[in-house]
Amino acid sequence: MAVVQGVLDERLTGYARESRNERLYRRMRFIRRFEETLLSLFDQGELNGTTHACIGQEADAVAVMEHLRDGDHVFSNHRCHGHYLAQSGDAVGLLAEIMGKDAGVCRGLGGSQHICAPGFKSNGVQGGIVPAAAGIALANQLSGSDAISVVFIGDGTLGEGAVYETLNIAALWRLPLLVVCEDNAWAQSTPVSANLAGSMRHRFEAFGIPVREIDSTDVLELDDAAAEEIQELRRTGGPRVLLIHTYRLCHHSKNDDDRPAAEVEARWLVEPLVVHGKRLTDTERQAIDDSVEAAISDVVTTAKGLA
Amino acid sequence: MAVVQGVLDERLTGYARESRNERLYRRMRFIRRFEETLLSLFDQGELNGTTHACIGQEADAVAVMEHLRDGDHVFSNHRCHGHYLAQSGDAVGLLAEIMGKDAGVCRGLGGSQHICAPGFKSNGVQGGIVPAAAGIALANQLSGSDAISVVFIGDGTLGEGAVYETLNIAALWRLPLLVVCEDNAWAQSTPVSANLAGSMRHRFEAFGIPVREIDSTDVLELDDAAAEEIQELRRTGGPRVLLIHTYRLCHHSKNDDDRPAAEVEARWLVEPLVVHGKRLTDTERQAIDDSVEAAISDVVTTAKGLA
Amino acid sequence: MIFAKELGATLRACLADDPRVVLLGEDIADPYGGAFKVTRGLSTDFPDRVRTTPISEGAIAGVSAGLALAGYRPIAEIMFGDFLTLTFDQVVNHITKYEAMYAGQAHCPVILRAPSGGHRGYGPTHSQSLEKHFLGVPHLRVVAASLVHDPRRIFAELLQQTSPALYVEHKLLYPENLTLAENGRIGGLLASEHSSPGALPSVFLSAVPRERCTVTVLAYGYQAALAARVVERLALEDEIFAELVVPSQLAPMDWDPVERSVSATGSLVTVEEGTAGWSWGTEAAAVISRRLFQRLRRPVEIVASDSDIVPSSKLKESSMLVGADRIDAAVRVAAA
Amino acid sequence: MIFAKELGATLRACLADDPRVVLLGEDIADPYGGAFKVTRGLSTDFPDRVRTTPISEGAIAGVSAGLALAGYRPIAEIMFGDFLTLTFDQVVNHITKYEAMYAGQAHCPVILRAPSGGHRGYGPTHSQSLEKHFLGVPHLRVVAASLVHDPRRIFAELLQQTSPALYVEHKLLYPENLTLAENGRIGGLLASEHSSPGALPSVFLSAVPRERCTVTVLAYGYQAALAARVVERLALEDEIFAELVVPSQLAPMDWDPVERSVSATGSLVTVEEGTAGWSWGTEAAAVISRRLFQRLRRPVEIVASDSDIVPSSKLKESSMLVGADRIDAAVRVAAA
Ligand SMILES: Cc1ncc(C[n+]2csc(CCOP(=O)(O)OP(=O)(O)O)c2C)c(N)n1
Numbered sequence A, B: 001m002a003v004v005q006g007v008l009d010e011r012l013t014g015y016a017r018e019s020r021n022e023r024l025y026r027r028m029r030f031i032r033r034f035e036e037t038l039l040s041l042f043d044q045g046e047l048n049g050t051t052h053a054c055i056g057q058e059a060d061a062v063a064v065m066e067h068l069r070d071g072d073h074v075f076s077n078h079r080c081h082g083h084y085l086a087q088s089g090d091a092v093g094l095l096a097e098i099m100g101k102d103a104g105v106c107r108g109l110g111g112s113q114h115i116c117a118p119g120f121k122s123n124g125v126q127g128g129i130v131p132a133a134a135g136i137a138l139a140n141q142l143s144g145s146d147a148i149s150v151v152f153i154g155d156g157t158l159g160e161g162a163v164y165e166t167l168n169i170a171a172l173w174r175l176p177l178l179v180v181c182e183d184n185a186w187a188q189s190t191p192v193s194a195n196l197a198g199s200m201r202h203r204f205e206a207f208g209i210p211v212r213e214i215d216s217t218d219v220l221e222l223d224d225a226a227a228e229e230i231q232e233l234r235r236t237g238g239p240r241v242l243l244i245h246t247y248r249l250c251h252h253s254k255n256d257d258d259r260p261a262a263e264v265e266a267r268w269l270v271e272p273l274v275v276h277g278k279r280l281t282d283t284e285r286q287a288i289d290d291s292v293e294a295a296i297s298d299v300v301t302t303a304k305g306l307a
Numbered sequence C, D: 001m002i003f004a005k006e007l008g009a010t011l012r013a014c015l016a017d018d019p020r021v022v023l024l025g026e027d028i029a030d031p032y033g034g035a036f037k038v039t040r041g042l043s044t045d046f047p048d049r050v051r052t053t054p055i056s057e058g059a060i061a062g063v064s065a066g067l068a069l070a071g072y073r074p075i076a077e078i079m080f081g082d083f084l085t086l087t088f089d090q091v092v093n094h095i096t097k098y099e100a101m102y103a104g105q106a107h108c109p110v111i112l113r114a115p116s117g118g119h120r121g122y123g124p125t126h127s128q129s130l131e132k133h134f135l136g137v138p139h140l141r142v143v144a145a146s147l148v149h150d151p152r153r154i155f156a157e158l159l160q161q162t163s164p165a166l167y168v169e170h171k172l173l174y175p176e177n178l179t180l181a182e183n184g185r186i187g188g189l190l191a192s193e194h195s196s197p198g199a200l201p202s203v204f205l206s207a208v209p210r211e212r213c214t215v216t217v218l219a220y221g222y223q224a225a226l227a228a229r230v231v232e233r234l235a236l237e238d239e240i241f242a243e244l245v246v247p248s249q250l251a252p253m254d255w256d257p258v259e260r261s262v263s264a265t266g267s268l269v270t271v272e273e274g275t276a277g278w279s280w281g282t283e284a285a286a287v288i289s290r291r292l293f294q295r296l297r298r299p300v301e302i303v304a305s306d307s308d309i310v311p312s313s314k315l316k317e318s319s320m321l322v323g324a325d326r327i328d329a330a331v332r333v334a335a336a
């Protein structure tokens, strides 16, 4: 976790004293409950605009951010809440932003998809963030820093030409760029099979870029993979790719889900909180759930009270 | 050779009675002498604008066009003269076009890089012709024809995102598209090594597209490869890639060549006319050279006389 | 007569009537039927010719170009008009060039459809009206959906042409009712139509005959619907009489109906949701200031959104974008 | 004082003086030094910060965006201005959005340089002046090279700013001599300068003091050089006196110098090489028709190229593009 906006709430971001397993669970639970809360605020008509929740993919964000440092930079996309919360912990700033408030992290100008805070940016236009992340990596390389630049893209974004233009440049110039490709099996309403020919892995490897491919919703596995990749990136220069096969459990944005119910149900059985939650006792889990719940409720109250 | 513009001159396009070896030599010689003549017309100040000669790459164009039929379509790029001449034989139309005459194949509007004739088009903007060629392939698929669409690109054009967007769609939809990638080792002033990371071949294969890779300036080898690829494409649907490693012997456009002289010289020893010319007797070769020379001279006279 | 449904029915008729029509776009296939549901049902009935594409706006336009060059009639949806930026090279350097640079030997009648505009809180990259940047691209027709133009007629006309077109659809039109003229009226306003030969029609709307109007309002798309309400209200409440001109084609623009109206009223207000500066209204002001140099009573008023990002916050968005209030204020000034 | 050399020297000084400056572009490295040789020698002296890129205009702009967000000052060359189309998404949806949509928390001062324009027979895709499509993009500065503005001052000013800019360089300027004002003269014309606070300067050129001029000519880039010759000749040969205004910044535009000149002359001709319709001159006509509504003696003349492709044939090209003849004709009309 690189940088903190405003006051951090350890109930959401984790306590120094708790175990790694507790911490990771808490941090995922935080993102999950933040987004579920957001969706219900939308349903209650408290929010306008649109939003893309990452329910089911929380482990990716948490795993990667565990290994970032001050000076590193994350570029995210339309589905950026999890990335931002894992990076910054700034739930109030994000909620206020989505509420369109002046106290929001971008004064309500950016909204759900356009977030900026130290070490973090997002933009809702697919593809175009990838060269920008490479440019930040180039800046790091030029200034001789060992900071890295991380960019999150989805499977569907592999449709955009900007991605390939950037992979080529990043590989040619050995830029310290980590591309995290979250393959959640769908792009809006379109399954990967209708969007993508050939092999995701080979798309990157064709540029001579090493790919770490992992099919998992287990935050510990992801955490290990991210740790190794980021360490290698800092040690050897870049670029590298972390290709995560995961699943989006919620609709794409709001009320737009035509996927087979059975497919979605099956994935609820192996979602990150379930998978990792088993490593905690019921008591431990309950304690975290309760504290996150209380904190999220405070976040909502605080955000509602802001101008 | 698909379609003919105006009056064909068999001295340039070949005689029914001559051997395959003679025919292929003649057709390459035609392109070579056309372009050399063009360059000297530029030097004499008879032409304005710019031009990109394909000297050294004639075998690619000739080999591919041998296997096209009426209804097939070729999309070419800035370096299109060889492709156009091999496809149409229309030297007068092309020269008049480059001279900016009304009698030119595009009435002097298009010029060197923007040629259109039945079954043939070119555009000088890199990359963007590839989706257009795929669209033509889609049209063929929709109308149930077995015609194919061929697009020529250079190694440097693998920098453009549009190429990858199209490879994905063409592979997903199995479009009858043949991508001929002419790797001539340089893009303008930039060597492949500074332009391209990873593997050219894998760039295509990552999309599940079969690649026939051939490092040759021998028109017979290329002709065989093209024959097989085009036959397979018609038989199985597409897309397919013919990846040819070759060399550009002339400057990029005009008077802009900073490549190592020794590198260029070495390639003159294995250029298509030398390689294939050895298969003819001196007398045969001389006869063809003389008849091409006379024909090209007629082309120049005719074109100069046109409005 | 919900606009989104009418448009869907129009596309269905295009597919049914003309085997050359092909629809391409992201997520346009069933059951989803497009982000705004316009194409719902079409892929089920025309599976070969209604195709969900990967997320590749440039290639969507480029593949459409190839289809069109080969004699098909592609109609491509760009999910949000904001992403037309990614088609810009295809539009400017390919699609609109072919016919002219090939001396008429090829045609490239691509139609791009683009849900556009704001007022939905979608934020800076999903709310823009970028059509102004496509105005004045040689050989490109830019057309705007509105509630007073039947999309059937528009698409029939576009499919008659061999030139390419961009058709922008303001998102707020989708749930609205089409309001076509009946017996010379639309709602509380007199309605008539002008069609110059070869141009798409413009609709005139006013509470009273033109001769009694003291200002002309020129508006398209969703803003035309807003302007119609303003015109109606100003007539009723304040006896300020304006004639609203609603063109379907924005570029090249048929200025005749505008000139005719302003010749009578002596004053012009243009309205658009795009940002101010080098906008649609700019050209209108330039042309009309020239054509009616001595007859304009006062300078042309150009109403456009602030030259800024479209904010996500509802409040900030509605203060940045043109709304009825700005139109009202400008018409009052210009009617005087 | 050849312009291409001066520009190269300017970029060299930028690199030397400011370690944040990075040059990117296709084929810009030595020995080639760029398609128009502007960057020749720079990569030899600044190998890390002068980088030949792959043929990837979109990513060139995008990587520049990232560099700029990270505090660097990228100056990217787009080999032909025609290919700016491929940077349009980056410019519109990324580079110009960041600062505003992030509420000022980031800056993205990318500078794109684009050799532009025709008259060289390069044909429809290598001869365009596409800057008109970038005018009015919120938060984008569009600047044009000319022979009367020192590129050193322009780049010094741009590097002071935190906002992005597009700098268009007409290809025909490269081999010409810079002609900066000396002792209040440029060649046979009186020269003076106007700089509004925060704006780049405009230059006034005329054979006689403004008070004696009967028309204002507004032109930029290579067309400004053509216009200067016309102004000089008309004065000498026909005693038609015009004041030429040559801005360096096209958008947002500082209208004060234009207004000041037209207030005196009562008539305006705008000149640009881009195609007609929704062009730079359109906005000028709209603004000046408004600001000087009662003071304009006659409608504004907009001189622009035909709304068509730029033909390759020399003859056809020169009849399609604006040349001295069209400027001459328009100035004569407007001076009356
Ligand atoms: C350039 C562009 N095209 C289209 C969209 C609309 N859009 C938003 S999200 C999305 C699907 C993205 O799929 P994927 O990359 O797999 O990410 P996911 O939503 O699954 O996280 C689409 C098409 C967009 N935001 N940007």
Ligand SMILES: Cc1ncc(C[n+]2csc(CCOP(=O)(O)OP(=O)(O)O)c2C)c(N)n1
Pocket: B078, B079, B124, B125, B126, B127, B153, B154, B155, B156, B157, B158, B184, B186, B187, B188, B248, B252, D026, D055, D057, D079, D083, D086
């Ligand atoms: C979009 C675009 N960018 C840049 C150029 C300028 N340009 C013309 S040819 C060329 C090099 C092309 O290299 P390659 O693809 O290898 O083809 P080759 O010239 O070697 O045949 C460049 C950069 C262009 N025509 N189009």
Ligand SMILES: [Mg+2]
Pocket: A154, A155, A156, A182, A183, A184, A185, A186, A187, A188
């Ligand atoms: Mg996805």
Ligand SMILES: [Mg+2]
Pocket: B154, B155, B156, B182, B183, B184, B185, B186, B187, B188
């Ligand atoms: Mg090459």
